[in-house]
Amino acid sequence: MALNESNTTGVTVERVSDCELVVTRKVKGPSRLVFKAWADPALFPKWWAPASFCVTIISYEADVRTGGTYRLVMGHASSDQPMAFFGRYIEVVPGARIVWTNDEGDEEGAVTTVTFEDQDGETLVVVRDLYPSKEALDEAIASGSTGGWGEQLEQLEKLVQDSGSGVAES
Amino acid sequence: MVQYSATHLDASFAALSDATRRGILERLGQADASISTLAEGFQMTLTGMKKHVSVLEQAGLVMTEKVGRVRMCKLGRYTLEAEAAWMQQQRALWEARFSALDRLVEDLQRKEA
Numbered sequence: 001m002a003l004n005e006s007n008t009t010g011v012t013v014e015r016v017s018d019c020e021l022v023v024t025r026k027v028k029g030p031s032r033l034v035f036k037a038w039a040d041p042a043l044f045p046k047w048w049a050p051a052s053f054c055v056t057i058i059s060y061e062a063d064v065r066t067g068g069t070y071r072l073v074m075g076h077a078s079s080d081q082p083m084a085f086f087g088r089y090i091e092v093v094p095g096a097r098i099v100w101t102n103d104e105g106d107e108e109g110a111v112t113t114v115t116f117e118d119q120d121g122e123t124l125v126v127v128r129d130l131y132p133s134k135e136a137l138d139e140a141i142a143s144g145s146t147g148g149w150g151e152q153l154e155q156l157e158k159l160v161q162d163s164g165s166g167v168a169e170s
Numbered sequence: 171m172v173q174y175s176a177t178h179l180d181a182s183f184a185a186l187s188d189a190t191r192r193g194i195l196e197r198l199g200q201a202d203a204s205i206s207t208l209a210e211g212f213q214m215t216l217t218g219m220k221k222h223v224s225v226l227e228q229a230g231l232v233m234t235e236k237v238g239r240v241r242m243c244k245l246g247r248y249t250l251e252a253e254a255a256w257m258q259q260q261r262a263l264w265e266a267r268f269s270a271l272d273r274l275v276e277d278l279q280r281k282e283a
Contacts (some may be wrong), residue, residue: 011268013261015253023260025268029275033282037274047274050266127264135200141256 018134023127031116031123037096039064049074058082066092108132110140143159147155185229190214191222195231195245202244205234 011025027034037043043061049055054077056087062070065067071086087101096116102109110129117124185191190212197203197211209211209219226232233246 011261011265013264015257021260023264027262027268027271027275029279030258033275033278034271036278037271043274043278047267050263050270052266073225125268138199141253164185 015137019131019137021129021131021137025125026119028120028122030121031118032095034123034125035098035116036118038098039092039094048072054078064089064092064098066090069091107139109138110136142158179228182231185225185231188222188225191226194222194226194243197244198232199241203243204240204242206240208243 011023014022014024016022037047039062041060041064044062045057045060049057056075058073058075060070060072062068062072064070068089069086070089071084073082073084075082083104085102085104087103089098089100090100090111091097097113099111099113101111108118110131113128113130115124115126116130117126129137131140186195193212194208197208203211205219205223206216208214208223209216212219214222223232223234227246229236230246232243234241234243236242
């Protein structure tokens with residue numbers, strides 16, 4: 001399944017296989033600077049949590065080098081509970097590539113690889129989330145914040161309960 | 171938000187009003203399964219499981235497919251819609267991120283100049 005819209009900002013999101021989600025976008029500017037925006041802990045929070053998604057970064061620490069770790073705590077307008085995201089950098093190649101683990105879940109998490117490639121004054125950014133199994137990616141989709149199956153099922157179940165026998169009679 | 175007809179909602183509610191059928195959906199959320207595997211898992215006769223699956227199938231919550239002599243069950247189009255909605259959400263999130271990243275990289279370039 002692919003969602004491509006070249007008429008907007010040109011982001012593509014594609015589930016390229018059972019276990020893999022790929023996000024692609026070109027950014028104006030050299031890869032050196034795009035990498036910097038990603039790897040500098042003072043710059044990263046300026047763009048990672050868009051205000052339009054009602055998320056705020058509560059704290060962020062990152063040691064962006066091979067073997068280093070990160071911890072990102074975010075808050076959402078709809079929740080009192082902050083969410084912590086953390087993991088470890090498997091590989092960091094300045095200006096070219098960052099690979100990290102996502103260790104916040106109960107199970108083995110996805111490994112994310114972002115690559116930066118110079119193309120005529122622009123940088124091609126490719127973000128690749130590799131999940132350990134099809135089930136893990138399905139689970140991530142099901143537990144997603146919108147349109148998730150789990151959430152939908154809960155809402156339906158609640159509706160059924162709330163309306164009591166009315167549903168059965170209809 | 172996807173719009174559903176009243177008839178479809180009735181079918182969904184009826185299908186989901188049963189604990190076993192909700193269990194079947196959860197089970198299929200983990201992996202596709204044959205009717206006999208499901209019957210075994212829920213300690214039920216093949217006929218009983220067929221009835222439950224048929225109710226779920228009519229509600230569009232489950233799809234079945236004959237593979238050789240086995241009828242395989244998987245989650246239905248409801249779930250595909252959930253995946254499409256999730257992908258759309260991902261795309262919107264990354265679009266917003268990249269817009270902010272554009273501005274930041276532009277700033278960095280200006281400072282260097």
